[in-house]
Amino acid sequence: MLTDASVKLTNSLSTELMSLLNQIKLTDL
Numbered sequence: 001m002l003t004d005a006s007v008k009l010t011n012s013l014s015t016e017l018m019s020l021l022n023q024i025k026l027t028d029l
Contacts, residue, residue, distance in 0.1 A: 002010075
């Protein structure tokens with residue numbers, strides 16, 4: 001069972017990962 005802290009951590013990690021991927025795509029163009 002996920003705690004509220006785990007959910008927040010996972011969400012922030014997902015956000016960081018998505019922005020990282022977006023930066024990589026931009027530099028590839």
